[in-house]
Amino acid sequence: MNWTVPAGFGLFLVGAIVALIQLWLRVLDPEIFMKTMITLGVLLALVVAWGLVLRERRDAARLKDKSRLD
Numbered sequence: 001m002n003w004t005v006p007a008g009f010g011l012f013l014v015g016a017i018v019a020l021i022q023l024w025l026r027v028l029d030p031e032i033f034m035k036t037m038i039t040l041g042v043l044l045a046l047v048v049a050w051g052l053v054l055r056e057r058r059d060a061a062r063l064k065d066k067s068r069l070d
Contacts, residue, residue: 004051015040
């Protein structure tokens, strides 16, 4: 399994947990909460984008190898 799937899911879960804790307990200042959520969102986007790049590179390498056999 590709490492990006569990990493992305983990970041999503952390964001959901932080949001629920903030909703019910208000442990963070609103400014810190927004900074935390934006940071988690950026990290999630980077992990997903990196996973797409790795998948594209792997698929391109497979196509090159198959074309040599024809």
